[in-house]
Amino acid sequence: MACGDKLIYRSIPEPLVCYFCQEVKPGSISCINNHFVCDDCHGKDAFSAILDIALGTESNDPIEIAEQMMSHPAVTMIGGEHHAIVATSIMAALKNNGSIAYNNRQITVNDYLIDRTLDRTWTDRLPSCMCANYGACGAALSVGAVFSLLMDITCDTPKVRERQIAMEITNYVASEIAGFRGTCCKLSTRIAIEGACVAIRDYIGLSLPRRNVRCQHKKRNPYGCLDSICPYFKA
Numbered sequence: 001m002a003c004g005d006k007l008i009y010r011s012i013p014e015p016l017v018c019y020f021c022q023e024v025k026p027g028s029i030s031c032i033n034n035h036f037v038c039d040d041c042h043g044k045d046a047f048s049a050i051l052d053i054a055l056g057t058e059s060n061d062p063i064e065i066a067e068q069m070m071s072h073p074a075v076t077m078i079g080g081e082h083h084a085i086v087a088t089s090i091m092a093a094l095k096n097n098g099s100i101a102y103n104n105r106q107i108t109v110n111d112y113l114i115d116r117t118l119d120r121t122w123t124d125r126l127p128s129c130m131c132a133n134y135g136a137c138g139a140a141l142s143v144g145a146v147f148s149l150l151m152d153i154t155c156d157t158p159k160v161r162e163r164q165i166a167m168e169i170t171n172y173v174a175s176e177i178a179g180f181r182g183t184c185c186k187l188s189t190r191i192a193i194e195g196a197c198v199a200i201r202d203y204i205g206l207s208l209p210r211r212n213v214r215c216q217h218k219k220r221n222p223y224g225c226l227d228s229i230c231p232y233f234k235a
Contacts, residue, residue, distance in 0.1 A: 009029055046076075066089035077185065
């Protein structure tokens with residue numbers, strides 16, 4: 001947030017004055033110093049950073065791409081921009097891997113599809129604190145958005161199997177994230193990407209590379225690091 005101090009979560013959003021734009025907006029998160037940052041201001045600079053990295057990277061490793069995004073100074077330790085990081089890092093990796101095939105159809109991931117992915121998963125669609133307010137981590141929903149875009153899923157009957165696949169994958173990733181007790185968007189992001197890579201292998205037949213990560217954000221978490229409970233603490 002604005003000062004990096006401990007955050008306070010409200011079960012019911014209330015009108016709060018944004019620290020940056022000074023507009024009054026409904027909010028459920030502020031720090032103990034009463035700093036509140038609306039989602040528009042919270043992610044304004046991060047949006048450009050994430051998009052620039054997604055479009056400019058030459059890596060086909062989604063974990064590597066996500067780590068670069070999360071290390072950008074515009075990206076906070078905790079926040080809804082991580083939902084977009086999950087989706088765009090996967091799409092960027094797929095773009096750099098080349099054309100992929102699903103159900104006898106060639107899928108080409110390009111800059112336009114990355115733009116659509118970011119638009120679908122940014123904080124105006126998947127806001128901060130979804131885990132508490134909706135009972136579903138936005139990182140998991142972002143994985144579902146990736147498969148929805150890759151498989152060109154619609155609401156009509158011919159796409160019923162694809163919709164089912166996307167929901168199965170989303171539920172799997174959400175379950176993996178829910179297995180950890182604690183608040184860490186970096187951890188949720190990595191778990192979501194790993195789960196997405198498993199699904200990409202199983203449903204599309206493509207194995208994306210993922211490097212081992214040792215988390216560098218321990219001191220930034222206002223709730224305290226999970227330490228040895230986290231698989232990325234000593235990786």
